[in-house]
Every structure is written in structure tokens, then in C-alpha cells.
Amino acid sequence: MxxxxxxxxxxxxxxxxxxxxxxxxxxxxxxxxxxxxxNPEVRINKEGRAAGVLENYAEGEKYAEHSLRRFVRDRNPEIMPAINSFFTNPSK
Known part of the structure; x- marks a missing residue:
């Protein structure tokens, strides 16, 4: 079997x-x-959980704006830019 x-x-x-x-x-x-x-909103230890809701905007901003997001922020949302430009600009 x-x-x-x-x-x-x-x-x-x-x-x-x-x-x-x-x-x-x-x-x-x-x-x-x-x-x-x-994640700043996840607290494992007992002291962190007892603190309640924290106003830690700087830590939350640091978590949300990670390096990959900063890297792709100023780029066009294209998977294959060369092929896209070839088909959208036929005059080349």
C-alpha cells in the first residue's frame, strides 16, 4: 500500500x-x-499587551514603508517595459 x-x-x-x-x-x-x-501592533510579551493602544505613528510608518515599497514607488507598474513600449509606440 x-x-x-x-x-x-x-x-x-x-x-x-x-x-x-x-x-x-x-x-x-x-x-x-x-x-x-x-509589526508594531503585535505584542507577544505581557508588558506590551498590558500597555493597550499605543500612539506609535513613527514605528508604524517605518513598518509600512519598507525597502521594497520605497524601491518600486517611482517606477512604472509594468512587468515587461520593453515589450510594452514596443507595442504602444509603433513609430520607433
Missing amino acids: ASSTASRWFRPEVYPLFAAVGVAVGICGFQLIRNICI
Whole structure:
């Protein structure tokens, strides 16, 4: 029975499924760790929870404006700019 289950699920056809699920689990894990470790609204210790609602706007701004967001802020929202400009500007 175990060999038939292994031969059913460990075929080359299901490797893309394993990869997609693995990437999704990795993204979820990254967000979970990021929120637990550096989100200013998440407090793990007892003293932090007892403080109630904090007015820490600077820390919240630092969390929301991370380096990736600052990097893409002044860029055009295009995936392939060369192909987009080729098809939108045919005079070139």
C-alpha cells in the first residue's frame, strides 16, 4: 500500500504542484514571521499587551514603508517595459 501511494504522488507530473504549494507555504510563513517579529501592533510579551493602544505613528510608518515599497514607488507598474513600449509606440 505504501509503495502505491508513493508511486502515485512522487511522479514528475506532480512536481509543479509541490513547487506551487511550497512557494505558497513559504510566502505565508514569511508574512507570519514578519508580522510576529516587527509589526508594531503585535505584542507577544505581557508588558506590551498590558500597555493597550499605543500612539506609535513613527514605528508604524517605518513598518509600512519598507525597502521594497520605497524601491518600486517611482517606477512604472509594468512587468515587461520593453515589450510594452514596443507595442504602444509603433513609430520607433
